[in-house]
Amino acid sequence: MPGIYRIKVPSPDFPRRVKGHLEAIGTGLKELIVPNRVTTQYPRERRKLSDNFRGMLQYDIDKCISCFQCAFACPANAIVMKKAPNGKYYPCVNYAKCIFCHFCVDVCSKGAWKASKFMDVAFPDMEEMLLTTEKLLRPPEVEREDERSVEYEFRAGKLIMKKHPFEDITQAGKD
Amino acid sequence: MCYNELLSMFRENLVHIPFLTDKILLFQYGGSAVYGNPLVNVFANVPILNFILAAIFWRPLFAMLFIPGLVAIMLVLGIIIWLERKMTAKVQWRYGPLEVSRPIGGIIQPLADGMRYLFQEVIVHGEAHRPYFLQFPLISFLPVLLPILVIPAGAIYAIRTPYAIPIAIALVALIPIVLIAIGWASNSKYAYIGSMREVFMYFAYEIAMIIAAMAMVVAYGSGDAFVIVQKQSLIPGILINPFACLVFFVATAMATARFPFEIPDADSEVVFGPFVEYTGIIFGVVMTLAYEKLYILSLLLSILFLGGWNGPYIVWLGDLSPAIWLFIKAFVLVVIFVFFRTVYGRYRLDQAVRAGWSSLLALSFVSLGVGVCIASAGWF
Amino acid sequence: MKEISVELPVEPPVEVKSLFLPVPPGLMEESYKKDELVIFVGPQHGGSGHMRIIVRLKGDVITEAIPDPGYVHRGMEKLAENRLYLQNIPLLERPAIMDCANFNLGYVRAIEKALDIEVPERAEYIRTILAELCRIGTHLYDAGILSVFLGHTTGFMWPFAMREMICEALMRVSGARITASYIVPGGVRRDVGRDVLEYIKEVTFFIERKTKDFEKIFIMNPVTAARLKDVATISKKDAIKYGLVGPFLRACGVEYDTRAVEPYGAYDQLSWDVVVADEGDSYARFLVRVNEIAQSISIIRQAVSILRSMPEGNVISPDIAGKKKKAKKKEEEGEEEEVKGPSDVRGKLYRYYGRLTLPPGEYTTVTEAARGTVLYTIVSDGQSTVPYRLRVVTPGWLYLKGFMESLKGCRLADLQAVYGSFGYFPPEADR
Ligand code: SF4
Numbered sequence A: 001m002p003g004i005y006r007i008k009v010p011s012p013d014f015p016r017r018v019k020g021h022l023e024a025i026g027t028g029l030k031e032l033i034v035p036n037r038v039t040t041q042y043p044r045e046r047r048k049l050s051d052n053f054r055g056m057l058q059y060d061i062d063k064c065i066s067c068f069q070c071a072f073a074c075p076a077n078a079i080v081m082k083k084a085p086n087g088k089y090y091p092c093v094n095y096a097k098c099i100f101c102h103f104c105v106d107v108c109s110k111g112a113w114k115a116s117k118f119m120d121v122a123f124p125d126m127e128e129m130l131l132t133t134e135k136l137l138r139p140p141e142v143e144r145e146d147e148r149s150v151e152y153e154f155r156a157g158k159l160i161m162k163k164h165p166f167e168d169i170t171q172a173g174k175d
Numbered sequence B: 001m002c003y004n005e006l007l008s009m010f011r012e013n014l015v016h017i018p019f020l021t022d023k024i025l026l027f028q029y030g031g032s033a034v035y036g037n038p039l040v041n042v043f044a045n046v047p048i049l050n051f052i053l054a055a056i057f058w059r060p061l062f063a064m065l066f067i068p069g070l071v072a073i074m075l076v077l078g079i080i081i082w083l084e085r086k087m088t089a090k091v092q093w094r095y096g097p098l099e100v101s102r103p104i105g106g107i108i109q110p111l112a113d114g115m116r117y118l119f120q121e122v123i124v125h126g127e128a129h130r131p132y133f134l135q136f137p138l139i140s141f142l143p144v145l146l147p148i149l150v151i152p153a154g155a156i157y158a159i160r161t162p163y164a165i166p167i168a169i170a171l172v173a174l175i176p177i178v179l180i181a182i183g184w185a186s187n188s189k190y191a192y193i194g195s196m197r198e199v200f201m202y203f204a205y206e207i208a209m210i211i212a213a214m215a216m217v218v219a220y221g222s223g224d225a226f227v228i229v230q231k232q233s234l235i236p237g238i239l240i241n242p243f244a245c246l247v248f249f250v251a252t253a254m255a256t257a258r259f260p261f262e263i264p265d266a267d268s269e270v271v272f273g274p275f276v277e278y279t280g281i282i283f284g285v286v287m288t289l290a291y292e293k294l295y296i297l298s299l300l301l302s303i304l305f306l307g308g309w310n311g312p313y314i315v316w317l318g319d320l321s322p323a324i325w326l327f328i329k330a331f332v333l334v335v336i337f338v339f340f341r342t343v344y345g346r347y348r349l350d351q352a353v354r355a356g357w358s359s360l361l362a363l364s365f366v367s368l369g370v371g372v373c374i375a376s377a378g379w380f
Numbered sequence C: 001m002k003e004i005s006v007e008l009p010v011e012p013p014v015e016v017k018s019l020f021l022p023v024p025p026g027l028m029e030e031s032y033k034k035d036e037l038v039i040f041v042g043p044q045h046g047g048s049g050h051m052r053i054i055v056r057l058k059g060d061v062i063t064e065a066i067p068d069p070g071y072v073h074r075g076m077e078k079l080a081e082n083r084l085y086l087q088n089i090p091l092l093e094r095p096a097i098m099d100c101a102n103f104n105l106g107y108v109r110a111i112e113k114a115l116d117i118e119v120p121e122r123a124e125y126i127r128t129i130l131a132e133l134c135r136i137g138t139h140l141y142d143a144g145i146l147s148v149f150l151g152h153t154t155g156f157m158w159p160f161a162m163r164e165m166i167c168e169a170l171m172r173v174s175g176a177r178i179t180a181s182y183i184v185p186g187g188v189r190r191d192v193g194r195d196v197l198e199y200i201k202e203v204t205f206f207i208e209r210k211t212k213d214f215e216k217i218f219i220m221n222p223v224t225a226a227r228l229k230d231v232a233t234i235s236k237k238d239a240i241k242y243g244l245v246g247p248f249l250r251a252c253g254v255e256y257d258t259r260a261v262e263p264y265g266a267y268d269q270l271s272w273d274v275v276v277a278d279e280g281d282s283y284a285r286f287l288v289r290v291n292e293i294a295q296s297i298s299i300i301r302q303a304v305s306i307l308r309s310m311p312e313g314n315v316i317s318p319d320i321a322g323k324k325k326k327a328k329k330k331e332e333e334g335e336e337e338e339v340k341g342p343s344d345v346r347g348k349l350y351r352y353y354g355r356l357t358l359p360p361g362e363y364t365t366v367t368e369a370a371r372g373t374v375l376y377t378i379v380s381d382g383q384s385t386v387p388y389r390l391r392v393v394t395p396g397w398l399y400l401k402g403f404m405e406s407l408k409g410c411r412l413a414d415l416q417a418v419y420g421s422f423g424y425f426p427p428e429a430d431r
């Protein structure tokens, strides 16, 4: 059973207020002199994503058995099954609807869906956002400006922005 | 002829800046010295150009146009808006504006912003009082620039009068009236509330500020900036009367809507108050108003308390040397005011007014007492 | 002072009618007569969020505040009625950004209640960690909004930077930064590795260290204290009357926390305190949440160290995975075997949850989300794979009344301070 922790709301008197002002200004000055930056400069640097990152989907047509389960489970109705010339049904993904929940990845018992680390994608128009099966299979065009990736690490409560060299994000996350 | 009379009038009262207006010793050859021709003399015989050059370097006009006038104000505006964002970003663990000109740290960002404002549509909404709505932002430059007439920067000055400090403060006190007029012309509820807040703040700081300034005038025995600065050559005024300095400092923060008194144009409460209806370049103009006022009051603050243009004389700058010392002091003050943005939120209106009428006013009377004591003891 | 009312031929603006504003009839005319100002704060306003507050001002003092919520109403309850139980998970974690785990947990617990299944211990601890991470994240988010409403931009940026580390932790756990969709009926989707646990622990130290600086620059800043102290005070009686919830109720001196009263997750096995304050003003509401961050940090550290000593795997209930039946069969055959759940749902999500139907009935759970009690009720008809009816009551909706009542007598500038002190979040209230 948790205990009760009753806090006292301070009502600072005059010397305490002066101290508060000085402390606030002191903290500001300290940060001004020794800045602790946490932001990354996005197009030049990119945050290192964890291996289980839920990015765009990668599809492996050879493993798919057209079981329709991914389309059935998709919460956003982003997956539609389209009939291919060979008579089988294959999924298409509408990225206008997809919410990157990766239920489809977890649903597919054959492992036909895989996650990738792409997340900053641009489509020319709304129609393009519907990736048909052929488009899904085609490797995406990658244009990158970044030279390094940044990883947040901590040592004894201090943030260390670890810089990694150019990271390959075209590969699917590890299984 | 009028032209020649004017020209000679200008020429009699030129600023002394080596290279530009003074003869300089180039080298000595044997017994005779060879002098270089200053810029003003090079064109001495070209009809129109000599007139223009002489006019520019004519002391009063130089004071108005360059330092501490228009160019200095523009310089402060250009740098301080960038510096404010950069400092705030540093304290807030970010980089701040960088992308516009990466190698020089994004310093031309204000220029880029100005360009954006310039080409943005200026919307005058239907309810606004159109002529006044468009006029007041421009009229607002008058009370900002007029105090420069009586604020001298060393040898560069426009008008020397024994009432310089009172006149400057009186002229600065006109700015809120323009702001209130802006809010009235906007004719919107938020602008109305913002102007009312401006009025209240005006009453909160103005009296204390005037008393604090007068305390120093009494202490120095003169309202003439030259006398004031000269008397501070040993000890700056801040050490003589720290109360007056504190009052003037806080009142300046209140007057220019700096944090923690950013009350009239609180963006999350009344959405920039009097300026809520302004767009485009006119918004850019009214937005810089507070910075300009801050600069003028910082000039006054440094003249009254920080020894004005006292500083080591740099020979090759000539008359510019004291002016630059004054500018540096004022600029540092502006930076300090701007830095408060990162450590403070804003007070409520009633709290600020209460502070203005109680502790600030009381402190200003204390400072007046100290001033009278100093004057009667004759320390200066 | 005596007030003289003047009959002036004034017409209220047509927009009051044409925009269907919830202004009671006659209010505008009355305010004109009484020399009061009616201003509309929001929805396009820097300090209103996605809602409109109709404020009646007498001078600078608010005499009445009428909320006009609903600008971000998404009809979640109706949407949930034609989605599978599984598909509702991403939907129902979206009311509150950053509070995904608590909202998710409430819904999932309702399903577990219906199916009457036990959740493996490891999964319970992981859920608790996630819920507390989201609680810290939400409190930091609200602290940031409060500070920017008070004009303190540093106080806005710092909590958001700290929250970024929590987003990163959520990403390492679940793969998504804020919409984790990680808690599923019977457990969690994936096991959590040792390195991730290590990271989470380090994040708590980081936040603890940075909160000290934040305290100096914002929390204990005299300007903040002046703005929040004795503003919008709610008495204990009124707090109960208006139905405040969560930290805002506790700030009024009521010692109520769902985690303590009806423990769920691993809360009853960890030691922590319910943070209470007596003042009931805006400062108390803020400080209660600041102190809750410290409590959450301690909860997370305990849970992490317990998880470290636990064998990995077994994060999904064997009931869901269909192993119980097999085990029973084996038991009948005389073989004793410990039933262990899987450590990953990958490849089996559909098999586990695709055809999930709940037995007929009504199942209600109460969960302590960051901003207060969130209630889920699932009504199932026993046949379909979708809920017959789903009821979500979010904390924001519950304390809106108290928020509006407390505004009376404040000054106009206090509107934003009170707003921030309540951490009111329209998308959460509107669902
Ligand atoms: S990630 Fe989620 S929303 Fe997107 S296609 Fe897969 S199941 Fe549908």
Ligand code: SF4
Pocket (backbone or CB within 6 Å): A063, A064, A065, A066, A067, A068, A069, A070, A071, A091, A107, A108, A109, A110, A111, A112, A113
């Ligand atoms: S679940 Fe997997 S195998 Fe089944 S249709 Fe989808 S991709 Fe193909």
